[in-house]
Amino acid sequence: MPNRSVAFSGKKKKKQLQAKREKKQTVLCEGRGFPRSQNSKAPVVSEAILAKVQEGIDNPASESANYLEDILTINQQPGGRGNVNRYNLKFRKQTPEEIEKRKALHYAPIKLLGEEELELETEFFFPPGLDYPMRPEWKKNMSKQELDRNENKHFRLFCEKLDKDFADKDLSLYELNLETWRQLWRVTEMSDILLIIVDARFPVSQFPPYLYYRLVEEANKGIILVLNKCDLIPPSVIVAWEHYFHNKFPKLLVVPFSSMEGYGHRRGMLRMAAEGSLRLVDACEKLIHGSVDLTSWKEKIEEERNIDNEMNQECEAEEVSDIVINTRPEHHERYKDGVLTIGTIGYPNVGKSSLINALMGKKVVSVSRTPGHTKHFQTIFLTQNVKLCDCPGLVFPSTVSMHLQVLFGSFPIAQVRDPIGAVNYVAARLDIPSILKLQHSEVQNETASxxxxxxxxxxxxxxxxxxxxxxxxxxxxxxxxxxxxxxLCLNGHKSLVLFIRPPSYTQNKGDYENDPRAEEIRQIQGVHAAVHEPSVEFPNHACR
Incomplete structure (x- = not known):
């Protein structure tokens, strides 16, 4: 006899819905961001919630879910086991006034900027006084609740002070998820060398100077600036950026890198990016001064270099499991057990995961164009004595415009409420009608003035x-x-490549083009360099 279904009363259904609401409120109110009013940049937090922060936020579910109604969570996932949205990107929502102001540019005539107007430096995006939230002081005997309370309070006060000090400037949509900052703290603490990965098209907009001073000058860490996606721009621009960063930050090592160098001629093939990897090993050796033997890493690169492309692994290769590491503070022992630990830091969508796959010569971490795809950092051994930590993408406080954030991928295009306004930003810097061979809709109208x-x-x-x-x-x-x-702009379409230049690039362009380093960079770019091959055909990109 078949089992009869059990009756489900309305009272049970009501209790079930109430439990779901409480669970959702717990997810939203764990103190990882603070809302902002529509008429002010200052965070809006009720007195009751401030009191909870002071006391430790022991029971955030008891507060109203409206607490975070002005926070935009990227890639929000409904339901699921555990806290699936724990590491999601969080930004403040744009106000209707901000959106309407941008929409006013839809019908404004476009005037192209000159090449010299695209020459920018770090101070343009990171004015003096900006900083990022550091881990507050802690003691070994602190309980988990005390540590959480201290970090939540510290983060809240940081956000309040930042918005107050820069009330007269348009701050970028920086990360408001405390859990993601905790990931950064742990990675910087446990790493011997840190790779700051930036998009070579917009390097100074993604390299915070305060990160350099905090990690190099204060924490005595070794830092390597990786100019990823260097195959998208001319070698002379890469050479100019190398000169700029060496002069501006003397202790910073700069390594151009192309993750696409690791892709074979057929879509789906993957191999090691040998040229960029060798230069990365050389940079690491300069920083560790023989404390760790990197011979095995070099031998692995040379071995992979000689493997025929047809033997390379498919892009659909099985990925390794995420290793969730405790983000509580710990004292780090440098080169422990003879292992070099390398951490990666960068904005969402700069290609951190692709870089790791290109270093390995196979797919070990999943890749996506969606910002914030990597949820928590993972540890991967390149060799037995070289360990790599892949940290989630972080949007640092800056004055980078919303439109530029969209173009380099830290804000998802699918969630942009004013995409036409962002096109206006591009059109002022690239001649889109000529590149895409567009015909004006009013040309055929003889009465059009x-x-x-x-x-x-x-x-x-x-x-x-x-x-x-x-x-x-x-x-x-x-x-x-x-x-x-x-x-097209985000993915680096051959004909729509927007990039900024370092100061005085136009004036010294000839010297940079004739620099011996330009030929070395062409080798790193390989056959995938597309900066001199304009095309107007619609692209069909492989994963980057």
Missing amino acids: DTSWTAFYICEAWAMKRGYYTRRKGAPDVSRSANEILR
Whole structure:
């Protein structure tokens, strides 16, 4: 006889829904970010919640879930076992006023900026006085509750002070998830050498000077700046950036790197990025002064270098399991047991996971274009005595504009509420109509008095060229078109590569092009360098 289903009363259903709401409130209110009002940049936290922070936030579920209603959580996952959203990126939501201000640029005539106006330095994005939240002082005999209370309070006060000190400037949407900062603290504590990975197209917008002074000058850590995705820009620009960083930060070592060097000629093939890896080993040897023998690492690179491309592993190779490491503070012993520990730090979507795969010559960590894909740091052994730690992407406090954050991938394009405004930012720096061979929609209208390009017209023309129309009215789908143009820029489409230059680059361009280092960088870029091969065909990118 089949089992009969058990009756589920309305009272039980009510209790079930209440339990789900309480669980959701617990996830949202664990003190990992602070909301901001629409009319002020200062965090908005009720007196009751401030009292909870002072006391330790022992029971955040008892507070209202509206506490974090002004916080935007990226890639929010419903339900699931445990706290699946623990390490999600968290930013403050844009106010309606900010969005409307950007929308005003949709129909403004576009004026192209000169090449010299694209020459920028670190102070443009990181003015004096900016900093990142450091781990507060701690003692070994602290309980977990005391440590959590201390770190929550410290982080809240940091956010309040930062917004107050820079109330007259437009701060970027920096990370508001305390759990992610805890990951950074632990990685910096346990690492002997730190790789600061930046997108070679926008290096000074992703390299905080205060990170250099904190880690190098104060903590005496070795730091290597990795200019990833260097295959997307001319070698002369890479040479210029090397000169700039060496002069600006004397103790900083700079290594150009191309993760795409590790991809074979057929899509899905993966091999080691040998040229960049060898230069990375050389930089590490300069910092450790023989404390660890890196011969086995070099031998592995040379061995992988000689393997035929057809023998390389597929991009779908099985990935290793995440190793969740306790983020509580610990005292680090340098080169413990003869092992060199290398930590990676960088913004979301700069290619940290791709770089690790290219160093290994096989897929060991998953790769995604979605910002914040790596949830918590993982440890991977390159060799028996070289350990690599992959830290989640972090958006540091800066004055980087929202549009630039979208273009280098720290904010997902799918969640941009004003993609046409971001296209306006690109169009002022790249001649999009000429590159994409667009035809102005008003050209055929003989009565049109003004045929100058605007961001809206560019999106409309691209939509018509690609055949994107709305279902209801049959009008050009400008939103889909704008999103696609932004993705072309983000993914490094051969014809839409936006990049900034170091100061005085235009004036000294000839010297940088003739520099001997330019030829070495071409070897690192390999056959995948596309900076001199303009194309207007729609790309079909492999994973980067």
